[in-house]
Amino acid sequence: MQIRVSDLAKELGCSYVGEGSLLIKGAAPIEKAGPGDLTFLSNVKYKKFVQSTRASAIVAPPGIEREGLTVIISDDPYYTFARALWILYPREKLDPFISPLASVSDDASVSDEAVVMDFVRIGEGAVVERGAVLYPGVYIGKGVTVGEDSILYPNVVVYDGCRIGKRVIIHSGAVIGSDGFGFAPHGGKFFKIPQVGTVVIEDDVEIGAGTTIDRAALGETRIGEGTKIDNLVQVAHNVEIGKHTVIASQTGISGSVKVGDHVMMGGQVGVAGHLTIDSGIMIGAKSGVPSSLSAEKSRVWSGIPAIPHRRWLRLAKVMEEIPDLLKRVRELERVVGELKKERGSREDGED
Incomplete structure (x- = not known):
């Protein structure tokens, strides 16, 4: 898509300084942008590139100026640039259809406004609501619900009875609702505990490629509204994750953990089972969490075992001096x- 700076700024609800008639054709990083590109500045580390960027326009906070550079002014450049990307690169609109190569159970309910591509399997009693898009190879088990405008990319698997909310995005290879890792030791062996619960994914959640979310042993494993989960994350049975939480790649969350709202977990965090992580907490990458984390004690935690981040920094400094x-x-x-x-x-001499 192409759009003039003046029109783009209007759609974004921003003012601009410079040439409003410039045509924006794409977007690029500030240090690599060229004529026709829109870029942005939200991190002071990149401010040095303002003087050299070849971009036609930049989304930047108030006070950023350079001769010959058009600036779209925003108090939150990162968010504004994200909105601009949706304008410049709108998602492809697919016409509703059900592929003749899909396998749809007779008693499944599939909206006439949904998209069901080749080799999708939709099981008995499943519901696929309007605007949902199921890419090739998606498996929808018995009694599953896929909410309005949700997108399931190729080879996503949703086991029986799971519920997917509205506007959920699930990337390729993710598995929702496989059995939790539950076994009862007896007589020197491990006896499998039937996992008879389900998984509930609330509205506006995004789940990365290769992520696995296990069904509950009893009750629900639940992912709260607006939460974003990266690739290759493991969420065990009966975990409850709050709203608008973000979890980076290769994190593992053990069974029955309760995670609050607006929590941030860096990559490769490991969380032991049956813990509580308060709302608003940030956990640094590679941290090991063996006990519950209290926001009253610290908002930021790091290390193995995880301790308040300021204390971890002091310990890291000590380790450098060892x-x-x-x-x-x-x-x-x-x-x-x-x-x-x-x-x-x-x-000896005195003796």
């Missing part, structure tokens, strides 16, 4: 050893 400290200790040991020998020699 090699020098070890050298000093060894030198002191050497000096003390020599002093002991000298003292022993004097005492």
